Amino acid sequence: MRARLGRESVYMPSCRLGLYVALRHWCPPGGRVLMSPVNDDVIFFVVLAAGLRPVQAPLNPFDASLDVDAVPDDVWGSLSAVLTTNLYGNPDPAPGLRARCASLGIPLIEDAAHAIGSETGGRPVGAWGDASVFSLSKHVGAKAGGMLAVADPGLADAFRAARDDLLLPRRVRSELAYAVRPYAEAVVRRLGLRRAAWATLRLLGLTEREGIRMPLRPEELSRAAHAAPDLGAHDSWVRVDLHDYRLEPGPVRLGRIGRRLARLDGILAAHRAGTERLLASRWARPPADGTVQPLFRVPLLVADRDAATAALARRGIVVGYLYDPPLDDYAGPGFTDPSPAPEAARWFARHALPVDPLRAREALDALQRSGVPPAEPPRALTRRHGPGPGERDAGG
Numbered sequence: 001m002r003a004r005l006g007r008e009s010v011y012m013p014s015c016r017l018g019l020y021v022a023l024r025h026w027c028p029p030g031g032r033v034l035m036s037p038v039n040d041d042v043i044f045f046v047v048l049a050a051g052l053r054p055v056q057a058p059l060n061p062f063d064a065s066l067d068v069d070a071v072p073d074d075v076w077g078s079l080s081a082v083l084t085t086n087l088y089g090n091p092d093p094a095p096g097l098r099a100r101c102a103s104l105g106i107p108l109i110e111d112a113a114h115a116i117g118s119e120t121g122g123r124p125v126g127a128w129g130d131a132s133v134f135s136l137s138k139h140v141g142a143k144a145g146g147m148l149a150v151a152d153p154g155l156a157d158a159f160r161a162a163r164d165d166l167l168l169p170r171r172v173r174s175e176l177a178y179a180v181r182p183y184a185e186a187v188v189r190r191l192g193l194r195r196a197a198w199a200t201l202r203l204l205g206l207t208e209r210e211g212i213r214m215p216l217r218p219e220e221l222s223r224a225a226h227a228a229p230d231l232g233a234h235d236s237w238v239r240v241d242l243h244d245y246r247l248e249p250g251p252v253r254l255g256r257i258g259r260r261l262a263r264l265d266g267i268l269a270a271h272r273a274g275t276e277r278l279l280a281s282r283w284a285r286p287p288a289d290g291t292v293q294p295l296f297r298v299p300l301l302v303a304d305r306d307a308a309t310a311a312l313a314r315r316g317i318v319v320g321y322l323y324d325p326p327l328d329d330y331a332g333p334g335f336t337d338p339s340p341a342p343e344a345a346r347w348f349a350r351h352a353l354p355v356d357p358l359r360a361r362e363a364l365d366a367l368q369r370s371g372v373p374p375a376e377p378p379r380a381l382t383r384r385h386g387p388g389p390g391e392r393d394a395g396g
Helices: 017-027 042-048 094-104 153-166 172-190 193-204 217-227 230-238 250-262 262-279 307-314 326-332 343-351 357-370 379-385
Strands: 008-012 032-035 054-057 081-085 110-111 129-137 146-150 298-301 352-355
Touching: 017 042, 017 081, 017 110, 017 146, 017 153, 032 042, 042 054, 042 217, 042 230, 042 262, 054 326, 081 094, 094 110, 146 153, 146 379, 193 262, 217 230, 230 250, 250 262, 262 298, 262 357, 298 343, 298 357, 307 352, 307 357, 343 352, 343 379, 352 357
Parallel strands: 032 054, 032 081, 081 110, 110 129
Antiparallel strands: 008 146, 129 146, 298 352
């Protein structure tokens, strides 16, 4: 990662732990952090655990990138930091954000969990901010591990020490479960037992999300806020979908992560090819500059996401990484400052269908057969951001 980014990189058990470490280093308790409302709720809870106030930003409705020009001046002046999302690998406008943060004297922190191979402004995503965090569970598929990269190499030792203070002791049982998980998943896939496996987990109470968002539990969250900054007080929210997020890694885990990371270039090439195919479809809005990133997921914009999801499910393609409703609608003003222009985020969250580019051919065939049309954005959104999917020849 140091070679890829040109920056000192510190291993973390997870992206979310790396983000917590970075936020605690730069942001004083009670500080305000600009972030995207179309984001994993785990990241929202990491910001709260760090003792900070999330401030939801306006978005571009077609790729959910931060809309820098739509953030009011009084909001800019109140911030302690900016946190990008680079949703699905689509880069946020890092050059503009870098300039704005520099003028305000606040840190830019890049969440590059979905964007390990993406670029913007001639640099890799993650090479613009004061710090950036990466997930090795995504493109690399290691089911564990993360990286915290820093612009100032002199901070690396401090971040290692902060990480070590937060680590939980290694557990043999967890290492064994990690070792056998890929083989168990392979058996489930081979036997076509995905639905039965999920039903069993729900029956045993081992799933933490019945819907897209986890339960907010506002009364408990308010009590946890009094202890912030405190990762332990927020652990039941931050650990969702990854209970080992702060576990000291063992040799089995580190060995698998290393082997997967060594194959990253081939993985990115395959993602780029699938992304190009999906962006050529009528449900996509290709970037104006024609750049094809090796996206982790490609957000097709469909009129009826439930119907589209069902069509993909019949082909054995599971749609994940949905972030609906936006965080300001999900959490409310008690826990976050709402976006001053929420409609773009709501529209994107309602219509985005994140498709795995490695399943591009099957997914497009399923959508074509389903008859699900592209989403038609409201005219107010197209006036500001240009035509949506399926409107490239109509001029909006």
